[in-house]
């Protein structure tokens with residue numbers, strides 16, 4: 001029997017929970033049931049849990065719609081006309097931006113495209129897009145279609161950076177070195193600040209600086225970074241960024257995404273942008289003018305009036321992140337992930353599995369990725385959930401992803417995950 005399955009370890013986990021300086025907010029979330037109790041949820045990097053307060057929040061908007069109908073745009077308790085402005089402050093704090101640099105709108109891949117309209121400006125001499133070989137497929141499809149849209153061959157125009165031989169994650173210094181050598185051909189760098197597969201956290205400031213030194217625009221996909229790690233987009237000088245709000249941000253399946261455009265671009269009228277009626281100055285929006293009156297904020301990238309029901313979920317989520325604050329959440333996340341790492345290392349020792357996420361806490365977020373050799377992780381994940389109530393996420397062919405989310409995951413959850421993984425690895429499949 002492994003150490004992780006001995007009772008002493010469970011007691012230790014419970015002591016860690018009781019003694020942690022940041023009490024869990026688990027009770028504020030719906031945790032999926034398991035047996036007579038609750039699941040241990042490690043898939044918040046894929047779909048965050050539902051805040052219990054959301055139902056009432058949505059009810060408020062439904063009530064305003066029922067009772068005020070069209071007048072809800074101006075007379076609702078949170079008027080829909082300017083609803084997105086309520087999200088500006090907390091969204092800016094989440095990603096380390098100025099309020100006018102951020103806007104919540106659309107979904108992530110849509111925002112990647114809208115921002116590439118402005119920031120992928122290829123010329124024959126400089127038209128490549130640098131991504132990571134392990135980019136999330138949607139990002140890969142997005143950049144390939146952008147290259148093709150501009151008349152370039154995606155196989156030639158999209159450069160996929162590989163990790164070093166024998167390593168699972170890119171190194172920031174290798175991205176910097178690539179840009180120093182080949183950056184004169186790169187029009188755009190688009191990387192995940194935290195990689196969805198390996199869990200690696202890249203050095204946003206160093207890579208942004210290297211991209212700029214090479215003359216490239218630098219954008220960041222924060223799908224796995226927002227609500228997970230502390231970000232300083234403004235100070236790092238990133239040109240733009242986009243993120244979704246249904247992973248660490250708990251705003252519900254397919255919920256609205258965020259976008260960031262650095263202050264230095266906000267008044268640049270030469271940047272191409274696609275426009276709609278929400279791009280224009282709200283003061284004159286209803287004058288029905290044929291041309292946009294520009295605003296000098298990220299709002300200029302909006303097209304449509306936003307879906308308020310979805311936005312209500314994002315607002316509630318951002319309020320929760322604001323209440324605890326990213327520094328405290330990140331500190332707890334480091335404690336949880338280090339503990340999970342120690343337990344998983346015990347489980348992996350002598351079993352055909354190993355952690356492939358970088359070992360340095362500063363080079364990763366909450367997530368640990370475990371490569372399981374010679375087994376299909378699909379059935380393994382299924383057994384962890386059905387038999388042990390442990391939700392993890394499988395990335396075929398051979399990686400399990402476990403992400404303790406510091407708002408609701410506990411040390412005891414980590415203990416359960418390790419014990420369950422040991423059990424299913426030992427049993428083989430049924």
Ligand SMILES: *Cc1c(COP(=O)(O)O)cnc(C)c1O
Nearest residue numbers: 107108109136138196221223244
């Ligand atoms: C989750 C995720 C997406 C999903 O894109 P949607 O447009 O929200 O469907 C895209 N890119 C990355 C890196 C992701 O992790």
